[in-house]
Amino acid sequence: MSNPGILLSLIDVTRTFGGVQALSNVSLDVHAGGITGIIGPNGAGKTTTFNIITGAYEPTAGEIYLSGQRMTGLRPYQIARAGIARTFQNIRLFSSMTVWEHLLVAQRPKGAALSRFLPAGLSKTQAAVEAERALTFFGLEKFRDRPARSLPYGLQRKVEMARALTAKPHLLLLDEPIAGMNHEEAEELRLLLLKLCQDGLSILLIEHDMTFVMNLCERLYVLDFGRLIAKGTPDEVRTDPVVLDAYLGSEA
Ligand SMILES: Nc1ncnc2c1ncn2[C@@H]1O[C@H](COP(=O)(O)OP(=O)(O)OP(=O)(O)O)[C@@H](O)[C@H]1O
Ligand SMILES: [Mg+2]
Incomplete structure (x- = not known):
């Protein structure tokens, strides 16, 4: 089950x-150090795929492997500790917390002790170092002490991504990362994501913006009504008649 080039594998995953x-019966692979995209019309099952990978939902059938280790049925915190972090389609930030506070705690359910939710093996000092690094990487320094929810949408998305990075994941899942961003912000983010990959991170992202996806992803999976209808390079997918018919055709 272990293939050195493959970080994550979903095998015949079904969810009802x-x-x-x-x-x-969705099967897909995320290659190590690359950017893989999932596209498809509304309701195709894209976010459900992320919910299955992160353990928010268990698959009705099928298996999930991370670096050859079986993840199926593990609790969300176990999967997070194995190295998978995510952002959400509907941004999830706390109204009472500043940008900095969001970066200091990878996950912190209400009332929980802070130390319990620090990423595995990370001391408070290390957590602050990771937070500072993520803050700088996304250019959020001047918003450090602002309530995260008071920021424009594009910046809130960056805070979510920065928060996900502080957990030092191997795999980052981004659910519609440029929704609400203007063209310039999206282009800036595209370059930042490429930089993260150069540093060894693997990314799986869901996005509706075809230009963004085609210019960023090395390989794509196309879902429609919960089924995988195509996979391949952006060029292969772009010209696939099944995809044109099911997805791009419906937009045209
Ligand atoms: N918790 C749930 N309970 C019931 N149905 C659900 C649940 N989560 C997802 N679904 C259904 O599963 C299908 C796939 O939903 P999903 O959110 O994965 O689509 P999506 O591809 O992310 O769509 P969008 O592009 O609109 O975000 C939809 O029919 C949705 O209503
Ligand atoms: Mg979705």
Whole structure:
């Protein structure tokens, strides 16, 4: 099950919600050190895929492996500690916390002791070092003491990404990272994500903006009604008649 080039594998993953088949026998690989994209129309099962990978939902059937280790059925905190971090389609920031406070705690459910939720093996000092690094990387220094939720949407997305990075993940999952960003912000983010990959991070992202996806991802998976209908390089996917019909065609 271990393939050195592959970081994450989903094998025949199915998830049903009552009568809804949100994912049907979906298999996909995320290559180490690369950027992989998931695209597809609304309701295709993209976010559900992230919820399955992070353990928020268990698959109804199928298996998930990270670096050859079976992740299926693990609790979300165990999966986070194994090296997977994510951001959310609907930004999840706390109204009572500053940017800096968000970066200091990778996850901190209400009332929980801070130290309990520091990333595995990270001391308070190391956590501050990671927070500072992420703050600087995303150019958020001057917003450090601002309530995160008071910032414009594009900056809130950056805070979420910075927070995810402080956990020092191997794999970063981004659910529509440029939603709410203008063209310049999106281009800036594209370059930052490429830089992260050069430093060894692997990224799996969901995005509706085709220009962004095609200019960033090395390989793409296309979902439609919970099924994988295509996969390949951006060029392969762009010209796939099934994709044009199911997805790009519907936009045109
Ligand atoms: N917790 C849930 N309970 C019931 N149905 C759900 C749940 N989560 C997802 N679904 C259903 O699963 C299907 C896939 O939803 P999902 O959110 O994964 O789509 P998506 O591809 O992310 O869409 P979008 O582009 O609109 O974000 C939809 O029909 C959705 O209603
Ligand atoms: Mg979604």
